[in-house]
Amino acid sequence: MTATQPPSLPRSRATRGRRLGPRARKSALVVHIVTAGAWIGIDVVLAVLVFTALTTDDVITAAVSYQALELFALWPLFLTGMACLVSGLVLGAGTRYGVVRYWWVVGKLVINVVFVALVPLALRPAVTAAADYGSAMPTARPAPEALADLIFPPIVSPLGLLAAVLLAVFKPWGRVRPRRR
Numbered sequence: 001m002t003a004t005q006p007p008s009l010p011r012s013r014a015t016r017g018r019r020l021g022p023r024a025r026k027s028a029l030v031v032h033i034v035t036a037g038a039w040i041g042i043d044v045v046l047a048v049l050v051f052t053a054l055t056t057d058d059v060i061t062a063a064v065s066y067q068a069l070e071l072f073a074l075w076p077l078f079l080t081g082m083a084c085l086v087s088g089l090v091l092g093a094g095t096r097y098g099v100v101r102y103w104w105v106v107g108k109l110v111i112n113v114v115f116v117a118l119v120p121l122a123l124r125p126a127v128t129a130a131a132d133y134g135s136a137m138p139t140a141r142p143a144p145e146a147l148a149d150l151i152f153p154p155i156v157s158p159l160g161l162l163a164a165v166l167l168a169v170f171k172p173w174g175r176v177r178p179r180r181r
Contacts (some may be wrong), residue, residue, distance in 0.1 A: 020094030032087035043141030066134025081116035103173035
């Protein structure tokens with residue numbers, strides 16, 4: 001130890017916070033990874049349905065694709081995003097990374113909260129309009145403007161989730177507040 005460095009005091013369990021044991025941490029990490037993978041998979045299926053409906057010349061295929069959006073996209077996407085959020089909070093609270101200790105964790109948290117909030121706020125109205133249009137499609141023309149809004153979620157969400165994965169792997173930017181000396 002040098003004269004310029006004060007001796008480090010041992011931190012008690014109370015000041016460190018409650019840490020997850022190895023088995024609990026691994027379980028939470030598995031849940032987090034699986035839910036993130038499921039979220040990305042649901043986004044891929046959402047993209048397939050949206051772009052199939054928008055590009056096909058077959059009216060029946062387009063109608064079924066629009067109607068399937070309502071069944072497939074909303075609740076599974078919302079519940080998967082919430083499970084990913086909760087497991088991420090458990091990991092943050094129970095590991096050395098913390099919930100707001102590192103910028104990369106804050107970035108992942110913001111991405112998750114924003115995307116989960118967008119499902120009921122922005123995606124649900126567009127999906128409901130698409131399903132209604134799909135039900136009346138053989139007789140309904142032209143398509144409502146809300147259908148154009150469906151192009152963005154299957155593009156933006158996977159890119160945002162990819163950004164979250166990259167943040168988790170590379171862990172850039174360091175601590176939110178540097179440690180005191």
